[in-house]
Amino acid sequence: MITIGQLARYIGVSTKTIRVYHDKGLFSEPDRDASGYRRYGAKDAIDLVKIRTLAEAGVPLSRIKDLRSATDQEFQQALHEIDNNLTTRIRDLRATQGRLRELAAGHLAPLPTEVAAHLQHLARWGFTPRWVDLQRDLWILVFATHPDRAINLFHDQAETLADLALRQLFLDYDRAHDLNADDPRIDNLARRIAKAIQDRYGPDEPPELDAASAIPALIQDTVNASSPAWQRVDTLIRAHLGA
Amino acid sequence: MITIGQLARYIGVSTKTIRVYHDKGLFSEPDRDASGYRRYGAKDAIDLVKIRTLAEAGVPLSRIKDLRSATDQEFQQALHEIDNNLTTRIRDLRATQGRLRELAAGHLAPLPTEVAAHLQHLARWGFTPRWVDLQRDLWILVFATHPDRAINLFHDQAETLADLALRQLFLDYDRAHDLNADDPRIDNLARRIAKAIQDRYGPDEPPELDAASAIPALIQDTVNASSPAWQRVDTLIRAHLGA
DNA sequence: ACTTGACCTTTCCCTAGGGGCAAGGTTGCA
DNA sequence: TGCAACCTTGCCCCTAGGGAAAGGTCAAGT
Structure with a gap:
């Protein structure tokens, strides 16, 4: 059973992030060892990877929490929605990049x-x-x-x-x-x-x-x-x- | 000369956003009319479009403020850096989208x-x-x-x-x-x-x-x-x- | 056995980029 | 004259964490 730091390094987040996820209730607290340290197992690692994937997709932590108790049906639909969301975010970022380049070229105008x-x-x-x-x-x-x-x-x-x-x-x-x-x-x-x-x-x-x-x-x-x-x-x- | 609300609608931001930009010193306060309302001109609209373009690219407001007083040389280099930044952000988002789809298919694993x-x-x-x-x-x-x-x-x-x-x-x-x-x-x-x-x-x-x-x-x-x-x-x- | 450095614990304050509300003044239109 | 839609400042709230303080714990070297 691994400590919070090992889990954090493995998944690629900070220990703070993990504690925040515990506090917000979207990542359940594991059992503590004799000295009060949190001890994580493999299931926790799998859970955390899922949570991070959603969080990196821009899903609010509160929504991720709700999704934990959703039916498979709802979950799949939510994933679809998040995917679409991500697609438009990528498109928007590309548009922004285009405008940034116009700005670099000095052509940026607030006009049609x-x-x-x-x-x-x-x-x-x-x-x-x-x-x-x-x-x-x-x-x-x-x-x-x-x-x-x-x-x-x-x-x-x-x-x-x-x-x-x-x-x-x-x-x-x-x-x-x-x-x-x-x-x-x-x-x-x-x-x-x-x-x-x-x-x-x-x-x-x-x-x-x-x-x-x-x-x-x-x-x-x-x-x-x-x-x-x-x-x-x-x-x-x-x-x-x-x- | 237009009011803050008109400028906000035109550029596509909230009036609050404009006030925040004033407070943080990256968008200079225009003159006020007799009743104390801010009155904006065309130059302000142009400025605001530039600021928004940078803000949407994820540049911190404090950095945008600094950029206002940068030389053209520095400005161009900063734009280049921001552009690269944006490119990696887009790539990361696409990777996240890929992982999201694995999650949807039930294949997401924290393993090689x-x-x-x-x-x-x-x-x-x-x-x-x-x-x-x-x-x-x-x-x-x-x-x-x-x-x-x-x-x-x-x-x-x-x-x-x-x-x-x-x-x-x-x-x-x-x-x-x-x-x-x-x-x-x-x-x-x-x-x-x-x-x-x-x-x-x-x-x-x-x-x-x-x-x-x-x-x-x-x-x-x-x-x-x-x-x-x-x-x-x-x-x-x-x-x-x-x- | 003791120290040292790297962990872990909680609690608290701080940040960006606003949103929303309150309490009040102003403007425009019927 | 009244009403709706503006505007003003000031205040607190939010998310997703970062960072520091103050203390407990663990493993290694001496």
């Missing part, structure tokens, strides 16, 4: 992949990093606040930018960032943008989030804050549309 | 596979389940107490049983279990076994564990306890060998 791809298109089309960053922030906030409608809104925007002429308009908007606020090209730009909006959406409102939502305004404020020229463009567009 | 195979041979050779169970217990104890020498001892035993005549001797031992202790066949059996032992190992000691180890005696005691006939066989063998 199609949005991330779109942002890369922007860079290739000649938009400045400043613009691309602004767009990323915008979409993150929109997806966070309106998960249901964000994707439609995004598709509309992506469609707009697929059109060469309209894209040029946005490129001009991007480049206007560093103009003086009183540059005559700004009024010209605002006029062209207002016309394009009306051509696309008619006299109705352009698609928006809630009328109540403060997000679009907030985004626009953030945008405007970074350049007097952009602020001027915004003001002029509203004037053209509102009139 | 060759020993498990040997035990199955025993059953096919006509040994009773009682004998096979006893052998399993014996080997479990031997492997637990003497991991280094057990395998040699086992090979010696397996070799012995591969010999048809010797195997028959053990089969007779097995069947003697239910004889009366004074059955004349018992002395005959003991004499034949003693002779076989001397033929195999000469006048020297048969291979054993430590002279100090109580295991062989303990096993033998357990064996003897289950049948007066077996106890008699043991006594007679000792007499024949000791003389």
